Amino acid sequence: MHQQNQQLLDALAACVAACEHCATACLQEDHVKMMAACIALDRDCADICALTARFLARGSAHAQHLMRECAEICRLCGDECSQHQHEHCQACAAACRRCEEACRQAMAA
Amino acid sequence: MHQQNQQLLDALAACVAACEHCATACLQEDHVKMMAACIALDRDCADICALTARFLARGSAHAQHLMRECAEICRLCGDECSQHQHEHCQACAAACRRCEEACRQAMAA
């Protein structure tokens, strides 16, 4: 079961790590105030990606619902992060977009 | 930061997925009673691996402490799973051992 979903699991794990790293790095920037929305979305995004991965790996009947919410939060987090030039924000935006896309592909399958 | 730890993050994510899958598959076996200890350890192991990954990715000062506990729970879960011949238990045992080893290497580094 979870082997067929390995690509999505990888995208989710990468997005969790990118969001956690981005939140920490944002807190160390000179202008933290500008990063507040980014940090807030990083927290939500890391959490929903982590739970979606677990529901997926366990074959939960509710994994599809979480994927939909996960794709939505990834989209918002990716949009916010993409507006900042910090390397960690750009990396996070990319991870969010890959994860959103992977969720949408899995929902369509 | 978290890129240097990518191997450990991969091992942790793989162990989370293997434990979640193993717990679900154990519940579908004919002799669930025999799998009770395995399911119980799968739950703890998935949880501690998931949190260790997040502390590691965020560069937490407490990541080392979680790695130590994570390695211990992975060892116990791997020992239990290795005693069952089901494919999901053997796969989980292997994931637990790789994760335990990755934690120990990271702690020694």
Add this chain to the structure above:
Amino acid sequence: MHQQNQQLLDALAACVAACEHCATACLQEDHVKMMAACIALDRDCADICALTARFLARGSAHAQHLMRECAEICRLCGDECSQHQHEHCQACAAACRRCEEACRQAMAA
């Protein structure tokens, strides 16, 4: 913010604890096979309640979405648990129903 939501936070925390306890106690019953669906739902329900509580406490814009999913999983878990006479299942069913109701009230507010 989170003080206004204290009743929902309490219901969520109680449901997490009841589901975790129920899953463990189900694994110790003589007829674990009969409890497999209950254990599976307990895992999902504990997870979604725990995350909903965190999104609520942090004032996340996505808390409402999680409440809806949480109410749905609580309903299913409560229905399953209510079919078993074990004390832990009956207690879990009651906690699930209180939590479902608290989510629905918060969504309507």
Add this chain to the structure above:
Amino acid sequence: MHQQNQQLLDALAACVAACEHCATACLQEDHVKMMAACIALDRDCADICALTARFLARGSAHAQHLMRECAEICRLCGDECSQHQHEHCQACAAACRRCEEACRQAMAA
């Protein structure tokens, strides 16, 4: 089992909520930069308290280990929060100290 531990479960849930709320409120302060350490500790503290509650409720053999780590992180988060005059920081410091104390009492029992 988990009923005997209700006081600790309550302290853990209250600390999760206080840390989540404090992190969000810190991000909305004028001087976010000064709150960076507080936000970072809030994240770790909410996570470890949430997991400790689950290990405790499920009767995990590893709950004691998590309590020790939880008490330590609560102590650090409480110390940091207590240095800030914001209401959310003072409330979080109080919740952390109650939770640290509850963990230490449970470990001694």
